[in-house]
Amino acid sequence: MQNFIYDVSTKVYFGPNQIKGNLSSEIKKFGSKVLIVYGGGTIKKLGLYNEIICELKNSSVEVFELSKIKPNPRSTSVLEGAKICKRENIDVVLAVGGGSVIDAAKFIAAGRYYDGDPWDFMTGEAEIQRALPIFSILTLAATGSEMDACGVITNEKTKEKLGKASPFLRPKVSFLDPTLTYSVSKYQTACGSADILSHIIETYFYSYDAMYMLDKFMEGLMKTVIKHAPIALREPKNYQARANLMWTSSWAINGLIKQDKTHEWSCHPIEHELSAFYDITHGLGLAILTPRWMRYVLDEENVDRFYGFGVNVFDIDKNLSKMEVAKKAIYKLEEFLYKDLNLTDTLTKLNIDDRYFEIMAGRITKNGALKGFKDLDKDDIVKIYQACL
Amino acid sequence: MQNFIYDVSTKVYFGPNQIKGNLSSEIKKFGSKVLIVYGGGTIKKLGLYNEIICELKNSSVEVFELSKIKPNPRSTSVLEGAKICKRENIDVVLAVGGGSVIDAAKFIAAGRYYDGDPWDFMTGEAEIQRALPIFSILTLAATGSEMDACGVITNEKTKEKLGKASPFLRPKVSFLDPTLTYSVSKYQTACGSADILSHIIETYFYSYDAMYMLDKFMEGLMKTVIKHAPIALREPKNYQARANLMWTSSWAINGLIKQDKTHEWSCHPIEHELSAFYDITHGLGLAILTPRWMRYVLDEENVDRFYGFGVNVFDIDKNLSKMEVAKKAIYKLEEFLYKDLNLTDTLTKLNIDDRYFEIMAGRITKNGALKGFKDLDKDDIVKIYQACL
Numbered sequence: 036m037q038n039f040i041y042d043v044s045t046k047v048y049f050g051p052n053q054i055k056g057n058l059s060s061e062i063k064k065f066g067s068k069v070l071i072v073y074g075g076g077t078i079k080k081l082g083l084y085n086e087i088i089c090e091l092k093n094s095s096v097e098v099f100e101l102s103k104i105k106p107n108p109r110s111t112s113v114l115e116g117a118k119i120c121k122r123e124n125i126d127v128v129l130a131v132g133g134g135s136v137i138d139a140a141k142f143i144a145a146g147r148y149y150d151g152d153p154w155d156f157m158t159g160e161a162e163i164q165r166a167l168p169i170f171s172i173l174t175l176a177a178t179g180s181e182m183d184a185c186g187v188i189t190n191e192k193t194k195e196k197l198g199k200a201s202p203f204l205r206p207k208v209s210f211l212d213p214t215l216t217y218s219v220s221k222y223q224t225a226c227g228s229a230d231i232l233s234h235i236i237e238t239y240f241y242s243y244d245a246m247y248m249l250d251k252f253m254e255g256l257m258k259t260v261i262k263h264a265p266i267a268l269r270e271p272k273n274y275q276a277r278a279n280l281m282w283t284s285s286w287a288i289n290g291l292i293k294q295d296k297t298h299e300w301s302c303h304p305i306e307h308e309l310s311a312f313y314d315i316t317h318g319l320g321l322a323i324l325t326p327r328w329m330r331y332v333l334d335e336e337n338v339d340r341f342y343g344f345g346v347n348v349f350d351i352d353k354n355l356s357k358m359e360v361a362k363k364a365i366y367k368l369e370e371f372l373y374k375d376l377n378l379t380d381t382l383t384k385l386n387i388d389d390r391y392f393e394i395m396a397g398r399i400t401k402n403g404a405l406k407g408f409k410d411l412d413k414d415d416i417v418k419i420y421q422a423c424l
Numbered sequence: 425m426q427n428f429i430y431d432v433s434t435k436v437y438f439g440p441n442q443i444k445g446n447l448s449s450e451i452k453k454f455g456s457k458v459l460i461v462y463g464g465g466t467i468k469k470l471g472l473y474n475e476i477i478c479e480l481k482n483s484s485v486e487v488f489e490l491s492k493i494k495p496n497p498r499s500t501s502v503l504e505g506a507k508i509c510k511r512e513n514i515d516v517v518l519a520v521g522g523g524s525v526i527d528a529a530k531f532i533a534a535g536r537y538y539d540g541d542p543w544d545f546m547t548g549e550a551e552i553q554r555a556l557p558i559f560s561i562l563t564l565a566a567t568g569s570e571m572d573a574c575g576v577i578t579n580e581k582t583k584e585k586l587g588k589a590s591p592f593l594r595p596k597v598s599f600l601d602p603t604l605t606y607s608v609s610k611y612q613t614a615c616g617s618a619d620i621l622s623h624i625i626e627t628y629f630y631s632y633d634a635m636y637m638l639d640k641f642m643e644g645l646m647k648t649v650i651k652h653a654p655i656a657l658r659e660p661k662n663y664q665a666r667a668n669l670m671w672t673s674s675w676a677i678n679g680l681i682k683q684d685k686t687h688e689w690s691c692h693p694i695e696h697e698l699s700a701f702y703d704i705t706h707g708l709g710l711a712i713l714t715p716r717w718m719r720y721v722l723d724e725e726n727v728d729r730f731y732g733f734g735v736n737v738f739d740i741d742k743n744l745s746k747m748e749v750a751k752k753a754i755y756k757l758e759e760f761l762y763k764d765l766n767l768t769d770t771l772t773k774l775n776i777d778d779r780y781f782e783i784m785a786g787r788i789t790k791n792g793a794l795k796g797f798k799d800l801d802k803d804d805i806v807k808i809y810q811a812c813l
Binding site: 036037038039040041042043044046047048049050051052053246247248249251252254255256258259262263274275278279282283286294 | 425426427428429430431432433435436437438439440441442635636637638640641643644645647648651652663664667668671672675683
């Protein structure tokens, strides 16, 4: 077990009707000029936009806006937001939306203090030295960006989708109101749940030397998604289901379970190339990839981790052989993703063929094998993509 | 499920050898004059005292000291520490020790900004408006004070032991080094583990409408104590065991599992009277009381909670009747506390008889019944004390 630093300071207001009074008083600790970052019309349909504007104007907070942030948020939007922050001398960046909007807000906040294009943060050409305080009002349980210190941005020109972490990117305050996710479609709920589950699986598998206590926590988080995502699909306004998914999305990735380890994730980098090339929903890409990755890497040496996963998450009979449990666990995961969540189970059904597999795998491994639960070279990754057809 | 605010900002350095460089750089964010608060000679025997002094002096931090803090820390020590803070214009209070030392440091830090005796905070005569930044270096896994916002102080004159919570009391930075607990005696390890377990049990039982996700987390925390405390007794230098106990002590009480609910604990207030009257170790008092409390409150209406406890924490056969599982669970808990941890199982063996039971129960219920998982009036509490003889 290695040393770690736990430093997760995001303050969370959880539950409905928490915005009034609290949003403006929290913002005023940092200033009085806010840039609201959001996507399309959803927050207007929800009445949320009006609620926020009303709350802020009543407290004499000056409001600026950047809308039309897309899923897989674009570097061009980040650049535009950073320019507004500089020009208007913004004090706080407030993201209202899902993970894409929050991710964009994070690099906008950091871009405020950088002369060049914030895309340079993603490529490593520039370091994040500072950022404006970031607030979020979450409308989709998925990425966990509301409480973590990283984000992912897509560059359309170069077809690159890159992630970056920095302590300056962690939101200061996040509002998590499960009722705001009542109107999230079945498809988006399913993709979001697959994303949450993937964050836990990635961490669970590379942290095979984790503390027992954190293993139990991760298994509990996985059980929570598996139990509550299908309920949210059947009953979109089930508060318990929406609340469990939302709070689990935050704890899946905020830092507690990973014990400060460098990310050594496998499916995420493999998926990022897929959504960079084909702009598919991130959670769907993960749902297609994860069981194939598991089947590809499973062997006699690492079967113990799969055994724990099967017994403690899927309640598979612990008296079966380890390999039997492992294989059953992968099958159970597929059943959850493709039957319970009704997600598409192959790339072929998304009209994706093998033409870019070599290029995508090459980009992932351009600096050497992909380190993780089991290190993967270019050939391995191509084979995993092929298994998804 | 009710709304809550999650706001746990303590930064934790976990693992050995984290003090050097980090302690002074974190302190210097707040100033350069430190009051070190500690108990007896243990930290000198450990070499920890010298390590800290060396680290601070090398960074030109000016050091003041208050030692001889006792278990069940006294209001007189708190008053003395607050006077030093005022006189020397201290910037940071650094607790080095277990929960008693950290609790004392908390009210010393708050007392810095209060003209009267900090004991007034405990009785409600004064409100905590501000506090110096509090740091801790933990040497005993038990109370969770290293990451929570409350503390308990004993007034020897009035024989009162009172707790108080305030966001100003939450440590800014805590150092959790499991190797510092290698030399903790079997008895103190057992009492500390009983205390940790009690914090989780108290919360688990009053939060019967908690989120599933938090239920799973609490069950995981309880399983962690039950698995690792006996290992720590057998092998005092088992890093995994000590680390699991230490990190569990923090998460048992830092705020995540309680979902911001007002404390409605049962065994703690009943135990506080015991240790106020007889100065017994808090964790031991809890170990004697908890199974008796359980047996006293268990009924057909609340049996579901005991059933979940039995099946998910002690792996009792889920096909037994609910009442059977509940009773077996209480028996298993006793077995853990009195056999595995080898703790004393009756008050009689501690030479405590029934002479003050009425007075103690009267003090707990002087403002009405003790609210909790099941509300208890004076008679109920006397009966629970009697069952401990």
